[in-house]
Every structure is written in C-alpha cells, then in structure tokens.
Amino acid sequence: MRRVLIVDLDTGWKLHPQVALRPEPFGALLYHFGTRKLSFLKNVTIVGIVKSLGEHPDARTAIRAAGIPDAQIETYARALSTLAESTMIVPSVVATSAA
Numbered sequence: 560m561r562r563v564l565i566v567d568l569d570t571g572w573k574l575h576p577q578v579a580l581r582p583e584p585f586g587a588l589l590y591h592f593g594t595r596k597l598s599f600l601k602n603v604t605i606v607g608i609v610k611s612l613g614e615h616p617d618a619r620t621a622i623r624a625a626g627i628p629d630a631q632i633e634t635y636a637r638a639l640s641t642l643a644e645s646t647m648i649v650p651s652v653v654a655t656s657a658a
Contacts, residue, residue: 566639568619571651572612
C-alpha cells in the first residue's frame with residue numbers, strides 16, 4: 560500500500576522555527592524544542608534538501624536543485640512528508656494583509 564504524501568511539492572516549505580539541525584557524519588539530527596521530538600536524517604542528500612528548503616520557492620525546486628532526477632523525486636517527497644508529519648518542516652506561507 561502506498562503512503563499518501565502530505566507534502567505538496569509545489570508549495571514552499573521550511574524548517575519549523577523551533578527545530579535545530581545538527582550535522583553528523585551519517586547525515587543529521589533534527590530536534591524540535593516545542594515537541595521535544597528527535598529525528599535522524601540518514602542521508603546527506605536529504606539533509607541538503609531540508610537545509611535549502613527556505614531558499615527555494617517550492618519543495619520540488621529544492622529537490623531538483625540537489626540534482627535528484629525526476630524518477631527519484633517521490634522518494635524524497637516521502638522523506639519530506641515524514642518530516643512534515645512530525646512538524647519538523649512546515650509550509651512557508653507568506654501572510655498577506657487585506658487592503
């Protein structure tokens with residue numbers, strides 16, 4: 560059974576403001592100070608993608624900028640979905656004010 564992705568790749572994402580990312584030889588540790596959850600990223604490519612999310616207009620662009628071919632995008636989208644489920648990453652929504 561395929562897992563439903565909760566990350567919209569055509570939306571901007573960023574690290575949650577309460578999340579610290581600590582690089583490690585195996586990848587990185589993510590610690591959420593609000594929920595006190597700890598996550599391990601065991602792939603340096605996903606670490607680079609997560610670190611660069613805020614620099615790109617959407618997740619798909621961040622994945623492609625890491626050199627991931629289209630055939631492998633879904634693998635990284637699943638990883639980002641797992642991080643979104645645990646609120647390690649959040650949508651980077653820009654609030655607009657009504658005129």
